[in-house]
Amino acid sequence: MENSKNSSNNTKSSLVEQQDNHTSTVDESRRQFSRLGAATPVLLTLASRPVFGGNCLSNMMSGNLSDPDRGHCGPGWSPGGWRNPVGQVNGMDTLDAWDAAGYYYGELDGNDDPSCTKRNGQFKNKRECYSGGSVYADTPLPGGDPRTLIEILGTNDIKKHCITALLNASLSENVDGFTYILTVDQVIGLCNGSIPVPGGQSLRGFLDSTWI
Numbered sequence: 001m002e003n004s005k006n007s008s009n010n011t012k013s014s015l016v017e018q019q020d021n022h023t024s025t026v027d028e029s030r031r032q033f034s035r036l037g038a039a040t041p042v043l044l045t046l047a048s049r050p051v052f053g054g055n056c057l058s059n060m061m062s063g064n065l066s067d068p069d070r071g072h073c074g075p076g077w078s079p080g081g082w083r084n085p086v087g088q089v090n091g092m093d094t095l096d097a098w099d100a101a102g103y104y105y106g107e108l109d110g111n112d113d114p115s116c117t118k119r120n121g122q123f124k125n126k127r128e129c130y131s132g133g134s135v136y137a138d139t140p141l142p143g144g145d146p147r148t149l150i151e152i153l154g155t156n157d158i159k160k161h162c163i164t165a166l167l168n169a170s171l172s173e174n175v176d177g178f179t180y181i182l183t184v185d186q187v188i189g190l191c192n193g194s195i196p197v198p199g200g201q202s203l204r205g206f207l208d209s210t211w212i
Contacts, residue, residue, distance in 0.1 A: 056181045057198070073181040076168030076211040079160050083153045086125050090171060090178045098134075101170035106133030106150060139166055140184070142192040161207040162191040168211060181210050 056073035077089045082098075085105060089097035098105040108123050108130050110116040116129035123129050127150065136145035136152060141162050145152065149167075152159050165180075165187045172180035182190070189195030190203060197206045 057183075057186050057195075073179050076165070076172075076180045078211045079153045079164045081211075082164060082167050083127060083150060085127055085130065090175065092175075097171055098167070100174050101167050102174065103134040103138065103149060103167065103170070104132070106130035106148065136163075139163065140188050141166060142188070158204055161204050162187065164211065165190070165207050 077097075081087055081089055082094065085094055085108075087094045092100065095105050108125060110123045111129050111131040113129060116124050116126065118124060130150065133148040133150050135148050136143075136159065139149070141159070143159070145159060149163050152163055154160075165182055166184065168180040169182050169184045169187045172178050173184060186195060190197060190207070197203050199206065201209075
């Protein structure tokens, strides 16, 4: 038992060292994932890309410690990270990350707000100075909502968590170098109730544990 525990710890330690730019991110991720409990461990191990997200969730739900094909997964970005137009997501400008995920942040047009216009006539690059953007109906998530994704990300609605998970999963499936713990299909299943939430947590609590 002790040898098995030591082997697991050594594997985690080795993989953390392989993260070029995200060591602190992975450490923080582990602290968040630990809230799921020992019965649903997240194992950061190498595997081929097609099984990454799918096997990560499967192993969390089963507590499987021996599957050699479990995925190498990491945390995603928070609602605040996706909502900030001047930040970065996965080393990309936020707006580029939205595009890579297949969604549209919005148009920087001042949004009919005089405070968004600088003295030189240009618009300030602030969230409230954008208009339009992808709406909830543009996503495969359950339920209806006329609001834009950016609007919902500024609320405490459970849809905020589903949208954030969807953006992370979509980005993960469309770019190299980032593998979110969930696939798009798994996000949809968790949010429509067809996939049980691991660890006996609420959906909100579980999804919140998958980003930093």
